[in-house]
Amino acid sequence: QSVLTQPPSASGTPGQRVTISCSGSSSNIGSYSVNWYQQLPGTAPKLLIYINNQRPSGVPDRFSGSKSGTSASLAISGLQSEDEADYYCAAWDDSLIAWVFGGGTKLTVL
Amino acid sequence: EVQLGESGGGLVQPGGSLRLSCAASGFTFDNYWMSWVRQAPGKGLEWVANIMPDGSEKYYVDSVKGRFTISRDNAKNSLYLQMNRLRAEDTAVYYCVRYDFWGGNYYFDYWGQGTLVSVHS
Numbered sequence: 001q002s003v004l005t006q007p008p009s010a011s012g013t014p015g016q017r018v019t020i021s022c023s024g025s026s027s028n029i030g031s032y033s034v035n036w037y038q039q040l041p042g043t044a045p046k047l048l049i050y051i052n053n054q055r056p057s058g059v060p061d062r063f064s065g066s067k068s069g070t071s072a073s074l075a076i077s078g079l080q081s082e083d084e085a086d087y088y089c090a091a092w093d094d095s096l097i098a099w100v101f102g103g104g105t106k107l108t109v110l
Numbered sequence: 111e112v113q114l115g116e117s118g119g120g121l122v123q124p125g126g127s128l129r130l131s132c133a134a135s136g137f138t139f140d141n142y143w144m145s146w147v148r149q150a151p152g153k154g155l156e157w158v159a160n161i162m163p164d165g166s167e168k169y170y171v172d173s174v175k176g177r178f179t180i181s182r183d184n185a186k187n188s189l190y191l192q193m194n195r196l197r198a199e200d201t202a203v204y205y206c207v208r209y210d211f212w213g214g215n216y217y218f219d220y221w222g223q224g225t226l227v228s229v230h231s
Contacts, residue, residue: 002154033215037155044205044224045147045155050217088155092216098171099145099157099218 003028004089006102013110017077020105022089024070028100032092034072036065039086039104048087049074076107084109112136112220114206119225126196126229132189132206132222140164140184143209145218146191148202148227156202159191160209174200196229203227 005023012018022034036049047056049065052072064075072091076083089102118130130146146158159180160169168180179192189206203224210219 033217035217037218044221045218046221047217047219050219051212051215054212056219090155090157090218096172097169099147099160101155101157104154 002103003093003096003100004091004102006087006089006105008103009106009108011108011110012076012079014079014081016079017075018079018107019076020074020087020089020107022072022074022102024072024091024093024100025095026070027095028070028091028093029067029072030070031094034065034067035090036072036074037088037090039088041085045088079109081109083107112208114208114220114222116204116206116222116225119204119227121228121230122196123231124196124198124229127192127194128196128227130191130193130204130206130225130227134187134189134206134208137208139182139187143211143216144180144182144189145207145209146180146189147205147207147218147221148200149205149224150199150202153202158204161189193227196227198229201227201229 033051037045038048039045052067053065093100113135115133161180177195181190205224206222207218208220
């Protein structure tokens with residue numbers, strides 16, 4: 001059972017907008033910024049969104065992040081087939097004194 | 111270009127030991143915290159350990175405390191993970207990860223390709 005809760009799956013058709021939620025608590029998301037990672041099949045994770053809503057260089061602006069209270073969301077607009085991947089949220093937890101990840105959301109592009 | 115390359119993974123029996131290495135290039139290694147993150151087969155990501163740029167502070171997930179040791183050699187731009195008393199549940203791909211910060215907020219920014227550790231008899 002992951003400390004951060006994500007839906008196990010999400011789906012959408014090309015061009016659609018999809019959101020993935022990440023729910024935590026006051027000791028993690030409620031106190032610290034959230035980062036999102038994209039893991040394409042058979043590859044290492046890649047930083048997608050950092051500090052809640054910042055995009056690294058090279059990440060398309062179709063990807064956006066937000067945080068409110070003890071929850072965060074990743075939004076993907078203009079869905080493309082190459083967005084099919086696993087997505088993970090992460091935050092520091094000062095109760096566990098550890099980094100915690102969500103269980104991951106498998107995004108399927110129909 | 112930032113590059114992280116892990117090595118040292120393999121098959122080991124329960125109770126055995128293994129030492130993972132990570133060669134870093136493309137950035138000033140001794141300016142950055144570094145981390146190990148693992149992923150069991152078909153499962154999600156789990157943070158394992160962090161180490162300060164000068165190696166003076168180290169942090170571990172509870173499940174590996176007392177068994178794993180993270181270390182670094184800044185002269186060789188290398189990160190290590192010494193894993194002792196290995197258990198079946200340590201079976202995973204282990205990623206070497208750079209740990210950056212901005213405005214007091216931390217994040218894992220660059221990941222290696224990973225090395226597989228399999229623990230079974």
